[in-house]
Amino acid sequence: MPTQILSLQPLVNNIRALAMDGVQQANSGHPGMPLGMADAAATLWSTFLKFNPQDPAWPDRDRFVLSAGHGSMLLYSLLHLSGYDLPLEQLKNFRQWGSHTPGHPEYGHTPGVETTTGPLGQGISNAVGLALAERWLAARFNRPEFPVVNHHTFVIASDGDLMEGVSHEACALAGHLNLGRLIVLYDDNQITIDGGTDLTFTEDVLRRFQAYNWQTMRVDGHNRAEVAAAIEQALADDSRPTLIACRTIIGYGSPNRQGTSKAHGEPLGVDEVRLTKEGMGWPVDEPFQVIPEAQELLRAAAHQGQVAQGEWETMMLNYAAAYPELHAQFYQMIRGELPAEWDAFTPDFGSKPLATRAASGKLLEQLIPRLPGLLGGSADLTPSNNTRTSQMADVQDGSFSGRYLRFGVREHGMGAVMNGLAAHGGIIPYGGTFLVFSDYMRPAIRLAAMMGLGVVYVFTHDSVGLGEDGPTHQPIEHLASLRAIPNLVVFRPADAWETVAGWQTAIQRRHGPTALILTRQSLPLLDPAQTAGAINGGYILSDRPQPQAILLATGSEVHIALAAQKLLDEQGVAARVVSLPSWELFREMARDYQEAVLPAKIKVRVAIEAAATFGWERFVGETGVVLGLDRFGASAPYQTIYQNLGLTAEALAAQVVKLL
């Protein structure tokens, strides 16, 4: 192998040249990292990475994550040279409208991109999810002589990735779970945007990762033989994740920029590109040159991957014969298909008031056995989130086939790991915490929405209704904040039956995340015949002939609206109650439907929600009123809070009368 590693120079040069050219052509981008990590990346891709550009979706490929997503031209160069469907024309259109080479790599947008990166700390944390998915699926599907799931997850990460808290959370979890097939190449270039890492980042990174139970190594990132030896050592240890600190020079080869923060985030300039190319003996006349020697090195690796996939598929034919059910289940899960009749059950909620978090727990009891890909957990709030069913075993090293994840007090890590689980394929991840702590995981939620991942959030303790824990734990602005995220469905059910619709939505939505917003406190059960419309996001829950007013509510406040309706009856006022568990779903409905539920002619509309009023004007209009909370909450029993903050049926009815 050393021979091969030494012969990588043409490939390394070609990567560097393409990366410089892409950035220069766009007049925007980050040349420093591709120049610095070209040696290590070329070593990994040419010699170790298992991939097949002909089938980027091959389930048993290795996953490669460029956590330092700003170095996107490194990845695009590798993809192009390897033979992925990313023609040179795309590299020339780096960062241009409609190209497949956006500023930062985007999942689902460019073949070979395993996860969207750029926001630092996310990629490496997604990789923990990818590596966990591999172990979990292997535990479920592998059988003697049938290593159906048998791959590695490789990451290139930067100083910034390791400074971010989310990587602390995810990497500590990876060490706890002994995810030995996770291998991180850390671009230890001692440079950040502000200058040298001595300005602020002087921790002993290796020691920290040792504390997490990682294998750690330090190599010269420009010595490809050293890098290769380190990767071999990492591959040899299946019992711990590995961090390989690659000491590199950012902007390597650029005579006037290398080793400085100037190399990081702006084009080198035409002259400097020329000088850099000259220094490495690269032709300077034309940009975007590709030399056959470079291409061949990666095409050979790609060919090996193709052969490997062929062998794997042969094995899968035998697997189909030996384990037909497992075989069928594997492909069903990988394709994201739901088993037939997965929701063909009638839950038993009893007749007593039930918190929607408890209803969710009861549904999970049914869903877990019916949906083999459903894998969930909580950020150390299991008894509060009702996320663990009576039959679940924990996922731990030695028992990866469990169904329950102990994320620890690591909400952000949980969000990012769930994204990795979903991006891997084969898994429907869900994770629980208090709604107020959705703030801790917002960057990961946003990326799930952007990537279109079918992740499910179980956010309980959804309002001041949680009571005594007080304002630090009471969400106010969170509903509005989540509703504002594109492609995220927020679903706040009013009772157990609406919770069924929430989970149905969440499971069926395989191209975007769903946030279930659930109460701590018990809520009366509605009539299931009346809640059938919940799946539409908004519906008439209770009507009166020729209604003069509409009461709108979500979640626990729906019951206040129903009580107000009765009070209004007594005063001879006919009011309709509209339950709006999901604004997003309701707005996706046909205009006619929306108009039937909220007729324009009924101007008297009062909404009630124990949350910020922000955004409700959309439904109540200029003349309407919203009873909500544009302040932080308070620590007290929840009935007292509702009473003292004016969230009552009496106040609601009075508002209607006032408007009439």
Added chain:
Amino acid sequence: MPTQILSLQPLVNNIRALAMDGVQQANSGHPGMPLGMADAAATLWSTFLKFNPQDPAWPDRDRFVLSAGHGSMLLYSLLHLSGYDLPLEQLKNFRQWGSHTPGHPEYGHTPGVETTTGPLGQGISNAVGLALAERWLAARFNRPEFPVVNHHTFVIASDGDLMEGVSHEACALAGHLNLGRLIVLYDDNQITIDGGTDLTFTEDVLRRFQAYNWQTMRVDGHNRAEVAAAIEQALADDSRPTLIACRTIIGYGSPNRQGTSKAHGEPLGVDEVRLTKEGMGWPVDEPFQVIPEAQELLRAAAHQGQVAQGEWETMMLNYAAAYPELHAQFYQMIRGELPAEWDAFTPDFGSKPLATRAASGKLLEQLIPRLPGLLGGSADLTPSNNTRTSQMADVQDGSFSGRYLRFGVREHGMGAVMNGLAAHGGIIPYGGTFLVFSDYMRPAIRLAAMMGLGVVYVFTHDSVGLGEDGPTHQPIEHLASLRAIPNLVVFRPADAWETVAGWQTAIQRRHGPTALILTRQSLPLLDPAQTAGAINGGYILSDRPQPQAILLATGSEVHIALAAQKLLDEQGVAARVVSLPSWELFREMARDYQEAVLPAKIKVRVAIEAAATFGWERFVGETGVVLGLDRFGASAPYQTIYQNLGLTAEALAAQVVKLL
């Protein structure tokens, strides 16, 4: 001292009894942590902590942070027994409406509470800010024989605090800065809500903190002599922060709950409280008993603090004589008063288009010398955020008197450290990152708003207008998400002159945070005479006689609105342009003013903002239209993005015509 430590048993018992009683009376709360950490806390408060209950605002007191805020009854017990203005009646009203003993400690609500805690990881990270404030103010004000600022910051933190990513960020920074006066007692009780820490938290915490350059120790947390010796050793080392891992038993003394997660978050129950009290020889007949021996121990410490404050005040009299200007400045800063004429300058923005981030940078050049308490930095985006002026020196160990903070790629840590800087007193902190990464720091932003801290966020790259970096870096939902937070002022100026109003608002708002939302791209300068209304949050920027329509916009889109106004002129349509840099400030204005700017009778209203449309109905009404982005952005030059996503003057004018 060992004698004293040994004699603490009555105090320890009293703390435990009060904590159990408070939780039992409320029938809600967390008894496990107070029972487990009573020994360590009693040791700290009785023997080391410098505090004066008669003057909780004494500037040179030690700061004590209960990062594990769920153990609030521990703190309330200590405060009560020490003689703070927190009568026993308050402890009996734990977690009740209007009490000073909310579920989690709240800054500004209860004397002696230095920062609001509960959301895990925040308190310990605030403490880094408190400890940094001490070093920074000491460097500025201390003179030979005048140790004006000379105190320590003590923390009690939990497993959860250390699992959270924010504590990684802040503690790594504390180690880098050698904050030797930061001392953390880590309640290493091996229990989380889900069960034993072996479920998920198996990292070597001490090794990790050693990697951060912390002094670390491990003690038996129930051996008060060991705890005391460790604190002494921590105090002896001014060169590094210290982590003291206190191995404790959660719910200590509760025969049926101790050492289990059941002890954590629910009342022990009447019978178990009785058993626990019996076990420690405490009278079981009446709850909320206070014994003089216990009180005396803390009152003696409080008396020492009172004496120390007296000596300090004497010293300050001499300081006033020796350094009158420093003395005056110290008190001005500590009181949060602004120097006279701090804003009496006319900035020179030139006449060429200028990005509002650049305008902000120019203003900082003026503000930094005029506002001695202004201390800022960036999460490793200094050249992009324009947060560092030409005259600033970095804050580093050995040069704490610098004015610029290198936060590293640690947005969340930055937010939490800023809260600590502000909570300490004497400092107006500001911190920069890209607007999209405000998501990383939301939990800290929320707490700044809840605490009413005058923190300033410099959020640049505020829309798809940042261009090629693409959707991962382009904020969409962030404006709406921030506007929904109570007590946060969001200010998005349209040009350099409106940026002046933004900074004026931010500096003057000493009781709540302000987020400045600034462009990457250059914007034309408006006429400063016309932008005088920006300070009101919303105003008529450009009018026409008898306007038929109103165009509303913020930030960079104001210029599109002005262009649309001209297009409408050509079509004979008179349109008013309203600039709305801050919704919050505008809504605080008198109704008359609001009506004058947005008269109800003008129904044709079109808003434009390169962001989620969420919330705009508030201003455009039911009949209005919002041009915005309810999708993620795209990677391309920004002019292309605006064009292709329909954010143009032509589209805006066309909408108006359509509505007319």
